[in-house]
Amino acid sequence: MVDGAGWKNLPRRKYVIIGKYLGINTSASMKANLPKPEKVFEKAYGENADALFRFAYYRVSDREQAMDIVEDAFVRFWETLAKEEVKESRAFLFKVTRHLIIDWYRKKKSVAIQDFGEGAVEEGEWENFMDMFAGNIAGAEILSEAQMVIEKIRTLEPIYREALYLRYVEELNPKEISEITGESTNLISVRVNRGLKLLKAALRI
Amino acid sequence: MRRLKKLKNLKLTDIEKRELFARVERSIKKLPDSGEVRFEYPVPSPFFRFAFLSHTAFMKAGVLALLIISLSGATAYASLDSLPGDLLYGVKVNVVEKVSKLVAFSPESRARAETAQIERRIGEFEALAEKGKLTEVHTRVIEKNIDERLKNFDRNVLDIKEKAGNENKRTREEKDLDSRLENHVENIVKIREERSPDKRALEAVLERVEARRDERRREREEHEEKEGNADRDEEDGDEDRESDIDLPII
Numbered sequence: 001m002v003d004g005a006g007w008k009n010l011p012r013r014k015y016v017i018i019g020k021y022l023g024i025n026t027s028a029s030m031k032a033n034l035p036k037p038e039k040v041f042e043k044a045y046g047e048n049a050d051a052l053f054r055f056a057y058y059r060v061s062d063r064e065q066a067m068d069i070v071e072d073a074f075v076r077f078w079e080t081l082a083k084e085e086v087k088e089s090r091a092f093l094f095k096v097t098r099h100l101i102i103d104w105y106r107k108k109k110s111v112a113i114q115d116f117g118e119g120a121v122e123e124g125e126w127e128n129f130m131d132m133f134a135g136n137i138a139g140a141e142i143l144s145e146a147q148m149v150i151e152k153i154r155t156l157e158p159i160y161r162e163a164l165y166l167r168y169v170e171e172l173n174p175k176e177i178s179e180i181t182g183e184s185t186n187l188i189s190v191r192v193n194r195g196l197k198l199l200k201a202a203l204r205i
Numbered sequence: 206m207r208r209l210k211k212l213k214n215l216k217l218t219d220i221e222k223r224e225l226f227a228r229v230e231r232s233i234k235k236l237p238d239s240g241e242v243r244f245e246y247p248v249p250s251p252f253f254r255f256a257f258l259s260h261t262a263f264m265k266a267g268v269l270a271l272l273i274i275s276l277s278g279a280t281a282y283a284s285l286d287s288l289p290g291d292l293l294y295g296v297k298v299n300v301v302e303k304v305s306k307l308v309a310f311s312p313e314s315r316a317r318a319e320t321a322q323i324e325r326r327i328g329e330f331e332a333l334a335e336k337g338k339l340t341e342v343h344t345r346v347i348e349k350n351i352d353e354r355l356k357n358f359d360r361n362v363l364d365i366k367e368k369a370g371n372e373n374k375r376t377r378e379e380k381d382l383d384s385r386l387e388n389h390v391e392n393i394v395k396i397r398e399e400r401s402p403d404k405r406a407l408e409a410v411l412e413r414v415e416a417r418r419d420e421r422r423r424e425r426e427e428h429e430e431k432e433g434n435a436d437r438d439e440e441d442g443d444e445d446r447e448s449d450i451d452l453p454i455i
Binding site: 057 | 208209210211212213214215216217221222225226228229232233236238239242243244245246247
C-alpha cells in the first residue's frame with residue numbers, strides 16, 4: 001500500500017515509477033529528500049581531509065602550504081555544493097585540490113621568473129613540472145619505510161607517479177582518476193599498469 | 206602494492222584537522238550569499254573505533270575471527286544434510302539440533318522440535334538404505350537417538366496435559382507425531398525386511414505405531430459396540446412397540 005510519507009522512502013527507481021503512475025512530480029520531491037548540503041559537506045570533510053592534505057603535501061612539500069590548499073579546496077567545494085548536488089564528492093575534491101596545486105606552482109614559478117629571470121614554462125607542461133614527490137619531503141613525519149618507497153617512486157617518470165599514487169595510496173578507481181586528471185580511463189589504466197611494472201622493477205620484486 | 210600504502214600514514218593531527226575545519230568554516234562565512242550557514246565538526250561514528258582493524262595485526266586477527274565465525278556457520282549449515290558416518294553428523298546432532306532446542310521455551314514447542322528430529326532420524330535411516338549404506342551400527346545410532354527423542358517427547362506431552370488439566374485427551378502434538386510416523390512405517394518395514402540382518406530396525410517407532418493402531422482399533426470396537434447396543438435397544442424398543450400394537454387388547 002502506497003501512502004503519504006512511507007512511499008517517499010522507496011528506492012529511487014521504484015519511487016520514480018510509482019510517482020509516474022500517481023501523477024506526482026517526483027523530481028521535485030526527490031530534491032526535497034536530498035541530504036542537507038551542510039551534512040554532505042561535513043561528511044566529505046571527515047572522509048577526505050586527510051587524503052587531500054596528503055595529496056597536496058606530497059607535491060608542495062610544505063605542511064602549512066598543503067593545509068592552505070586543502071582549505072581552499074573545501075571552500076570551493078562548498079560554493080558548488082550550495083548551488084547544486086555534487087555526485088562524486090571525493091573525485092570533485094581531488095580535482096579541485098589538483099588545480100589549486102597547479103595554480104600554486106604557477107604563482108611560485110612566475111615569482112621565480114621575475115626574481116631570477118628563469119625560462120618560462122609552456123602552457124600544458126605544468127603537470128610535468130608539478131611533480132609528485134619532487135620536493136624535499138624527508139622529515140620526522142615520514143616513516144623511513146615510506147621514505148624508501150618515495151625514493152623508488154622518484155625514479156619513475158612524473159606521469160606514472162601520480163597515477164600510481166591515486167590508484168594504490170588513495171585507492172581511487174581508474175574512472176575516478178580520469179575525472180580528476182581529465183584524461184581517459186584507458187590512458188589511466190595503461191599508466192597504472194606500466195607504472196606498476198616499472199616500480200616493481202625498481203623495487204626488485 | 207602494500208609498500209605504496211605506507212605513504213598513507215601521513216595524516217593531519219586531530220588538532221590540525223579541527224583547526225583546519227574552523228578555518229574552512231570562517232572562510233565560507235565570509236563568502237557573499239553564505240547566509241547563516243553552520244557546520245558541526247564531523248565526529249567519527251561509534252563504529253569508527255573499529256577503524257584500527259584496517260591496521261596490521263588487528264586486521265589479521267579480525268579477519269581470522271570472522272573466518273572462524275563464518276566457517277562455523279557454514280559448517281553448521283553444511284551439517285544439516287549429513288548422515289550417520291559423515292564427518293559432520295556429530296555437529297548436526299550434538300550442536301545444531303541442541304542449539305535449535307535452546308530457543309524452544311514452551312513444552313509444546315519442545316515437543317514439536319522433538320517430532321521434527323525424530324522425523325529427521327527416520328529420513329536419515331531411509332536415505333542410508335536408499336544409498337545402500339545402511340549398516341547395523343548406523344541403525345543402532347539412529348535407534349538410540351530416536352529412543353531419547355521419544356522419551357523427551359512423552360515428557361513434554363505430560364507437561365502439556367498437566368497444563369491443560371486434561372490427561373485423557375490426546376494432544377495436537379501427539380496426533381502430529383503419530384501421523385508423521387504412520388507416513389514412514391511402510392517404508393521402515395520394507396527396509397527392515399530387506400536390509401536388516403536380524404529383521405529388526407527402528408523398533409521403537411514401529412511399536413509406537415502399532416500401539417496407536419491397537420488403541421484406535423479398540424476405540425472403534427468400543428464405539429461399534431456402543432452403537433450396536435444402542436441399535437439393539439432400539440430394535441428391542443420397536444419390537445416392544447410392535448408387540449404393544451400386535452398384542453391383542455385384553
